[in-house]
Amino acid sequence: MKRFLFVAIAVIALSSCTENTKWEYKVVKVAGQNAESLPDYAPMVFNDQTPMLNKMGEDGWELVNSYTETNTVHPNFGSSEYVTGIRENTRTSVLNFVFKRPQQKKDKK
Numbered sequence: 252m253k254r255f256l257f258v259a260i261a262v263i264a265l266s267s268c269t270e271n272t273k274w275e276y277k278v279v280k281v282a283g284q285n286a287e288s289l290p291d292y293a294p295m296v297f298n299d300q301t302p303m304l305n306k307m308g309e310d311g312w313e314l315v316n317s318y319t320e321t322n323t324v325h326p327n328f329g330s331s332e333y334v335t336g337i338r339e340n341t342r343t344s345v346l347n348f349v350f351k352r353p354q355q356k357k358d359k360k
Contacts, residue, residue: 273354277312279303281346294342304348312350320345 281303283295304314322344 274351275354277307277350279307279348279350281348283342283344283346295344297346300346300348307348307350311352313352314348315351316349318347318349319343320347 281297281300283297285293285295307314320343321341324340324342
């Protein structure tokens, strides 16, 4: 019984190693917006992305990562006296969502 179990596990492990799934990737960028009633240096506002994430899932995309892009809010223009460190100097400006799905097989004609 132990030998059969070992062989079964080995076969499963080897068959998963030989799979040649090819993936396609897509990055969706969502830009933040300045809040209307707040100054330009306030944190950016991001809308709820649930509908977009659900649509991507329906289309077969799987979210595998997300990352942000930042921008400088108060540039110091080469002078260390311009920004005193009292407030944050950067803010998140873009959210990036990385999706993947198995590559669609193309018909060979």
